[in-house]
Structure formats: C-alpha cells, structure tokens
Amino acid sequence: MAASPRMRNALTLFSANDCVLCHRVRLVLAAKGVTYDLIEVDPQNPPEDLIDLNPYHSVPTLVERDLVLYAASVVSEYLDERYPHPPLMPVDPLSRARLRLATLRLEHDWVPQVQAIQMGTKSQADAGRKRLRELLTASVPLFKAFKFFLNTEMSLADCAMAPIIWRLPSLGVALPKDGKALEDYGSRIFRNPGFARSLTEQERRLNELPG
Ligand SMILES: N[C@@H](CCC(=O)N[C@@H](CS)C(=O)NCC(=O)O)C(=O)O
Structure with a gap:
C-alpha cells in the first residue's frame, strides 16, 4: 500500500463504520492502547487499495508495512501476540x-x-x-x-x-x-x-x- 500523507501510524485498519467484526478488532486495538490510522470503508463499495490488498475485499483488514492481514480472528490474534500487554488470552x-x-x-x-x-x-x-x-x-x-x-x-x-x-x-x-x-x-x-x-x-x- 502506498504511504499516504494521512497515515501517521505503523498500523492501518480498513474498517466499516458499523460492523461487529471491525468493532471487534478496534476493541482489541483500544484495549492494547495502540494508535493506528483508520480508513473507513463501505464494504459494498471497497476502495482500490483494499481490492489490491485483500483477495476477499473484506473488512476488517489490517496493514503493517508489508504485512496485510484479514479475517477478524487472524487480525485479533496477531494483535494480541504483537502487543502482549495487557494479554487478552489466558496462558494455559x-x-x-x-x-x-x-x-x-x-x-x-x-x-x-x-x-x-x-x-x-x-x-x-x-x-x-x-x-x-x-x-x-x-x-x-x-x-x-x-x-x-x-x-x-x-x-x-x-x-x-x-x-x-x-x-x-x-x-x-x-x-x-x-x-x-x-x-x-x-x-x-x-x-x-x-x-x-x-x-x-x-x-x-x-x-x-x-x-
Ligand atoms: N471472515 C471475515 C468476514 C468479514 C465480513 O463479513 N466483513 C463484511 C463487513 S461486516 C464485508 O467486508 N463484506 C463485504 C465483502 O465481504 O465483500 C472476517 O472475519 O473478517
């Protein structure tokens, strides 16, 4: 994804404005206190960037430099491992x-x-x-x-x-x-x-x- 002047953070999240799966990922990011650039997307009309990045064109999609992740479960588990504090999974x-x-x-x-x-x-x-x-x-x-x-x-x-x-x-x-x-x-x-x-x-x- 080409860096745009709007983007100030290492993480960018493509998200719809009322979506339980996107909200789930935003909640993980908020619990971790991680800042990110938010790109609001109409899932019925995804932007070119998202079409290029994600074969399913779905949100939530997370971008961190060369890493592109989609599917709320994959994104959430990655964030919990990448930002371990506070942990959002038990250890056993x-x-x-x-x-x-x-x-x-x-x-x-x-x-x-x-x-x-x-x-x-x-x-x-x-x-x-x-x-x-x-x-x-x-x-x-x-x-x-x-x-x-x-x-x-x-x-x-x-x-x-x-x-x-x-x-x-x-x-x-x-x-x-x-x-x-x-x-x-x-x-x-x-x-x-x-x-x-x-x-x-x-x-x-x-x-x-x-x-
Ligand atoms: N399996 C995906 C599904 C995500 C999903 O259904 N997102 C909807 C918005 S709530 C969407 O992007 N729909 C448009 C599409 O899939 O083309 C996930 O867990 O993230």
Whole structure:
C-alpha cells in the first residue's frame, strides 16, 4: 500500500463504520492502547487499495508495512501476540482452546444473525432476531458463572461478544427475562475507557455508555 500523507501510524485498519467484526478488532486495538490510522470503508463499495490488498475485499483488514492481514480472528490474534500487554488470552492451552472455540461459535452462529438484521430482507431480519434471542437465552447461565465471557479476565472472546451486546437495542433484540447477568456483563465492558475509544461515531449512537 502506498504511504499516504494521512497515515501517521505503523498500523492501518480498513474498517466499516458499523460492523461487529471491525468493532471487534478496534476493541482489541483500544484495549492494547495502540494508535493506528483508520480508513473507513463501505464494504459494498471497497476502495482500490483494499481490492489490491485483500483477495476477499473484506473488512476488517489490517496493514503493517508489508504485512496485510484479514479475517477478524487472524487480525485479533496477531494483535494480541504483537502487543502482549495487557494479554487478552489466558496462558494455559485448555482455556485458550475453549475461548477460541467460543469465538468461532460467535462467528458462525451469532454474527450472521446480526448481519441478517442489519442487511437482510424483512423476513431474514425477523428470523435473525428470533435466533439471536434464543442464543442469548441459552447463554445466560454462562454469564452468571463467569465475570467475563467464559473467563475471569477480559479476553479476545469478549472483544468478539461485546460488539454484539452493544448493538442489541438498535437491532431490536430484547434481553431475556432473566438476563440481568448479561446486562451486568455489558455494563462491565462498556464502562472500560477502551470500549468508548473503540466506537465509531455511528456505533456510539447505537446505545448508551454507562454514566
Ligand atoms: N471472515 C471475515 C468476514 C468479514 C465480513 O463479513 N466483513 C463484511 C463487513 S461486516 C464485508 O467486508 N463484506 C463485504 C465483502 O465481504 O465483500 C472476517 O472475519 O473478517
């Protein structure tokens, strides 16, 4: 990618302005306190730069000098290794594998519902709301059992989960009746200054940060 005078940092992130997967990566960057140049992209109309860099033309895409990374999981894990403090993964292999699997489930089962609500037809959006609500209801015991998502400390799995929880009011998905643990989880994450820093202007308007 040709360096442009707008670019001041070693890292450049191509990101959409309201996208759970891009938000996930911005949350990792904010938790690490890493500064970066943000290029806002309309995913339906990707710029030439992005087309040249990423065969899928998708966001999030991260560029660091000659390194080009895409897929939110690849980008997030790279950032956690490249900027080790604070660590966003536990050290033991079993816990790491569990959190990776939980994140994979989020990508396969939860994110498509969010995308169907945001971009689908009315019937796709309605089906997405119903399924997302079922997934939330089934996850309540997990939020009761752990302070963070399946873990005692904030992890990359929270960076994947929190953007979905943040969007629930704007997606028209109510919390389950016994969803207080989910609400508390959201407040715990949203109160973190890194969370506010991770939001684009469009995303900030989707919900309210705790006072
Ligand atoms: N597997 C990719 C999917 C990313 C994705 O679906 N991004 C959407 C925006 S939310 C996008 O770029 N869509 C346009 C496209 O894929 O051409 C990832 O994990 O990053």
